[in-house]
Amino acid sequence: MFENLSERLSGVFDRLTKQGALSEDDVKTALREVRVALLEADVSLPVAREFIKTVQDKATGQAVTKSVTPGQQVVKIVHDALIDTLTGDEDPGKLKIDNPPAPVLMVGLQGGGKTTTTAKLAKRLKEKEGKRVLMASLDVYRPAAMDQLAVLGAQIGVDTLPIVPGQKPVDIARRAKQQATMGGYDVYMLDTAGRLQIDEVLMQEVEDVRDVVHPRETLLVVDGLTGQVAVEVAEEFDAKIGISGVVLTRMDGDGRGGAALSMRAVTGKPIRFVGLGEKMDALETFEPERIAGRILG
Ligand code: GDP
Numbered sequence: 381m382f383e384n385l386s387e388r389l390s391g392v393f394d395r396l397t398k399q400g401a402l403s404e405d406d407v408k409t410a411l412r413e414v415r416v417a418l419l420e421a422d423v424s425l426p427v428a429r430e431f432i433k434t435v436q437d438k439a440t441g442q443a444v445t446k447s448v449t450p451g452q453q454v455v456k457i458v459h460d461a462l463i464d465t466l467t468g469d470e471d472p473g474k475l476k477i478d479n480p481p482a483p484v485l486m487v488g489l490q491g492g493g494k495t496t497t498t499a500k501l502a503k504r505l506k507e508k509e510g511k512r513v514l515m516a517s518l519d520v521y522r523p524a525a526m527d528q529l530a531v532l533g534a535q536i537g538v539d540t541l542p543i544v545p546g547q548k549p550v551d552i553a554r555r556a557k558q559q560a561t562m563g564g565y566d567v568y569m570l571d572t573a574g575r576l577q578i579d580e581v582l583m584q585e586v587e588d589v590r591d592v593v594h595p596r597e598t599l600l601v602v603d604g605l606t607g608q609v610a611v612e613v614a615e616e617f618d619a620k621i622g623i624s625g626v627v628l629t630r631m632d633g634d635g636r637g638g639a640a641l642s643m644r645a646v647t648g649k650p651i652r653f654v655g656l657g658e659k660m661d662a663l664e665t666f667e668p669e670r671i672a673g674r675i676l677g
Pocket of ligand 1: 488491492629630657662
């Protein structure tokens with residue numbers, strides 16, 4: 381799993397004198413390679429720097445275990461530090477959706493996979509947790525997006541709020557809340573409108589909806605292949621709206637997943653799920669081990 385970085389590091393350590401413990405110089409030399417590996421995996425520069433500092437402190441002076449090479453030992457330290465950063469107290473797959481009807485707000489940029497993820501998650505809640513879910517699209521700018529959610533709902537057997545043309549997002553949110561309460565739903569998911577870029581109007585609109593429904597979970601859906609942009613989007617949404625978790629989509633692509641590390645480090649919010657394709661079943665609970673393996677290459 382770690383051949384890539386291991387190979388690089390074994391090359392580095394071959395040139396170093398073998399000693400009983402990892403010297404500061406050994407570690408520094410090795411961490412230069414680690415830094416390149418992190419940046420290649422799309423981890424943002426400040427996060428990579430901070431991460432390297434932590435690893436450096438942990439690695440320096442560590443006795444080299446006989447059974448592994450110094451290179452393998454550094455990789456193990458890096459791997460463990462990655463898992464540490466990526467793992468929080470929470471169980472990523474367990475949303476806080478007690479006390480029905482629980483509002484779940486889905487936010488993010490247009491094209492990030494928000495509507496698809498809303499439906500995937502609704503299907504998962506229905507099938508794995510036996511929840512009754514209602515989905516509502518608040519994308520009043522794109523009727524096609526509203527239709528898209530209705531089509532997906534029919535496909536997975538999850539109800540969607542009937543579309544009423546001319547309503548504002550907050551009105552739709554209120555109607556969803558009412559219908560969820562009267563209809564005995566466990567969860568209602570609000571698929572908000574996204575834009576190509578973050579703008580004030582979008583943020584204000586999401587804030588207004590948030591203040592009407594007081595979401596139990598606010599999940600940011602973000603394209604995992606967009607690297608640094610994904611991190612900026614997460615920072616911005618967290619500052620303005622307050623997110624409770626992240627869903628990284630398009631992780632079936634060949635991205636290395638460094639954005640996961642950056643987002644966790646910058647926002648402190650958990651990555652909860654990863655999208656692994658366009659199909660309705662292609663959503664998995666986030667596993668730090670898998671991402672760590674991907675980042676190390
Ligand atoms: P929205 O504008 O944020 O609501 O984005 P959509 O849900 O409409 O998704 C945009 C496109 O990305 C669609 O073609 C989806 O099928 C696709 N998509 C969403 N999630 C994933 C994923 O995890 N992997 C892949 N390969 N495609 C995805």
